[in-house]
Amino acid sequence: MNRWYAQRGQYSEGLRFPEVACTLERTHYYDQEAVEAFWSAWRQDVGTGRLRTAGRRPGDGRGNHGGGWGRDRRDRAVAIALAELRQAGGYRRGMAARLTREHGGGERSWQRAMTEARAVYEREREHGQGDVGTASGSERAAG
Numbered sequence: 001m002n003r004w005y006a007q008r009g010q011y012s013e014g015l016r017f018p019e020v021a022c023t024l025e026r027t028h029y030y031d032q033e034a035v036e037a038f039w040s041a042w043r044q045d046v047g048t049g050r051l052r053t054a055g056r057r058p059g060d061g062r063g064n065h066g067g068g069w070g071r072d073r074r075d076r077a078v079a080i081a082l083a084e085l086r087q088a089g090g091y092r093r094g095m096a097a098r099l100t101r102e103h104g105g106g107e108r109s110w111q112r113a114m115t116e117a118r119a120v121y122e123r124e125r126e127h128g129q130g131d132v133g134t135a136s137g138s139e140r141a142a143g
Helices: 002-006 032-045 048-054 071-088 095-103 107-126 137-142
Strands: 022-024 027-029
Touching: 071 095, 071 107, 095 107
Parallel strands: none
Antiparallel strands: 022 027
8 A cells, every 4th residue: 555655646537546545654544435436446447466566576475486496396296205294194393304304395395295295195095195296286276
């Protein structure tokens, strides 16, 4: 909201963010009806797809903001960790460190992959799936 308010002069009257209704202790308050009318007009004219221009970096909503490992590498790491969990019959202390030594990369990245794989493994056990393939990224996100 601060960005829209600061840049309100750049937009036409219909797309201009409303004026501050009052300020209490440095907190701005706006008229709710005016903000709802602004948001409705903004969505129709500009759309919500341009929200990324508000300073948000593109990402997949799962912590990958266009850098780092990348989701496909993370999916492979999770699949490797999940296979280790299945082979061992569950989590054992030091698994992430061993995977780091065997496959390279950072230990913290393997710890995150192991945490994600453990969640998938536990869901499989709850649903009685056992050793039925590896879950894809979309299956993990949906679960």
